[in-house]
Amino acid sequence: MNPPPRNTPPKIGAHRPTLKTTLTFSSFPKLPVELRLKIWKDACLPRTTTEHGLHYVTIKIVEEDGEDEDFENMVTFDPHLEGYDDEFEVESDDTAYVTLQAMKCYQVPPNKVKANASAHHSNGSAYLWDAGLWTACKESRMAIAEYLDLSGWIKLRNQPVDETLPAWYDKAFPSTLIPHPQDKTWRPIVIPSRDIFCIIPSSVRSLPKSLYSMKLLTPFIATKSFTIRESWAIALKFDSSWNKRFPSDVFKLYRERSPRGLLANWIQGFHDEVYPVPSLWIIDDSVVWVACPGQQFEIIYRDCNGGYVEIKWCATRSDTTSSTKGAVTDFMTSFGILLDDLDEPYIPFETKKIVKLLVRTENQLPAIVEEVSGSNDETEDDTEEDLSDGSGHTSNYCSMNGDESVEEGDS
Structure with a gap:
């Protein structure tokens, strides 16, 4: 479940590709498979204990029906909820839940970056870094899936619970955001326990005034399972x-x-x-x-x-x-x-x-x-x-x- 080791910690001034970088290599398909896979993996977003993601999101309030006698629409009664025991929850009248939705996946053309700087920065989310890998081809998807060790995470999720060992929801597990309605072909990947989520200004007015109403529902990647995070990082620009x-x-x-x-x-x-x-x-x-x-x-x-x-x-x-x-x-x-x-x-x-x-x-x-x-x-x-x-x-x-x-x- 750990990312590939890196020889040295990142330097503040270290160069990383940005949205402004435009590279074309027409002979890429002719390279040996092993070399292509290595290039795909090198293109993955650095994910280590010292390199975390910054994402721009909108927040969606989860609607619950408090009068539902069968509790079918209550979050804490959802059969897919794991790692959360509401018996230990401190009761509050403000308790409510939210989910995170990604912004639209688009890129400003390089020749328009300076003229349209605000749009360029409107969604430079870290989750876009790997978007091309998920949508390019089967080979690139294999590379990013292996880099994230998704098969290892899913194996951990399917193991019987061992109370002497941390479960998946106790670890820095990969989760997904709700994709923008126009970007349904991929799932933006985040690490809720490490990353910072910046709320875009247009959605601020609709947010609850109490942080107790901001309990985050975090799905486990590739399954219906989810857990609740009460402590997560919220940012405003x-x-x-x-x-x-x-x-x-x-x-x-x-x-x-x-x-x-x-x-x-x-x-x-x-x-x-x-x-x-x-x-x-x-x-x-x-x-x-x-x-x-x-x-x-x-x-x-x-x-x-x-x-x-x-x-x-x-x-x-x-x-x-x-x-x-x-x-x-x-x-x-x-x-x-x-x-x-x-x-x-x-x-x-x-x-x-x-x-x-x-x-x-x-x-x-x-x-x-x-x-x-x-x-x-x-x-x-x-x-x-x-x-x-x-x-x-x-x-x-x-x-x-x-x-x-x-x-x-x-x-």
């Missing part, structure tokens, strides 16, 4: 309009039918640690950023347009020459002022520690190592939190115009 006309009252923010309003409502789920809920991410495609000296990025998320890494909110920059923070950090500062429960004496609630930030690897600025000079506006705890690079070292990157200076000044 940042837009600079989020900083415009920012409300001064948190209840006004809750009432907004906007991505930031929805995010504010979702954050409330983290005040109660009883319920397992999805993790929340904000993706910024354009912000430039800096890394702390010696910082290592263990996980890289990929779509068809490039790689992404998680950074701290203090690591963004407004441009390539300024030390001021990027617009996405300005948003999180204003957002946190309204939502943070700093009056709690024991466990203060800090939004920026709940919502994670994902940025493009290609937007990293060159490292400039300088002596740490802590900002007078930051507390000792703030400095330790923001400046640490994970190895015990500190950097002055996050001390420049410290994140907390704004919050403290407004408190």
